[in-house]
Amino acid sequence: MICSVTPRLKQEYKDRVISALKEEFGYNNVMQVPKLEKIVLSRGVGAAVADKKLIDHAIDELSNITGQRAVATISKKDVASFKLRKGMPIGAKVTLRGERMYEFLDRLVTTALPRVRDFNGIKASGFDGRGNYNLGVTEQIIFPEIDIDKVNKISG
Template sequence: MSLKQTYREKIQPKLLTDLNLSNIHEVPKVVVTRAKKAIAGFKIRQGMPIGVAVTLRGDRMYAFLERLIHLALPRIRDFRGVSDKSFDGRGNYTLGVKEQIIFPEISFDKIDAIRGMDITIVTTARNDEEGRALLREM
């Protein structure tokens, strides 16, 4: 069964009931990212799936940010705060996490490998100063 079929037939209906959603279009859609070119050192071929991306908005976004700030980030070993230099010049902030197991919802027994993730917080700020002020207040 392909990922698309699994998503439509199993994952979407389960998320509808788990998240108490009224519409199938409210379920966050996962986008598979693929390799643009082959990299022999990493055993990656062009077009091979290498990651996923999802966009969270509204209440789910705030719930995720709250879990990230209050639960996940403090669980990082030797955590000394986040870098002030990770802004992109337009007020957006990107944070790299080395282990997905910092989230309490993820059980170590249920994963096959420890993977990292990049989290990008896109704001409506026009520059880094505005974005920094917004995130500092959060």
């Protein structure tokens, strides 16, 4: 028999957040309450134009952080000033949904963000007006899954 444990933040959302938002904003139905749909982590690797191994390192680091395989992002057009051709890998991304999304968010909030130097909370200016939030991280070493000794270059 397989026993799965509901992530802590997901349980908190179901138990307290939904009822609090319904009461505060006067929602009639549970389906009106905003919820997390997905978390997308992406990383641009501009130097990958010259060195293809950097993409593999970026994919490995994102995979270690999230627990899910990352994919390379491909350039859509030629940019002569960057020596970039259409179809070249220029970054990595991973999309988290469901249980992994809540587990990652929990680790981000409780473990990774407190390790950021001079962290004063997240800024409200990160919202785009459509319910999306954008958070930039300057160093990948804030995540405990990243081994500092194996990092080639510190980047976000």
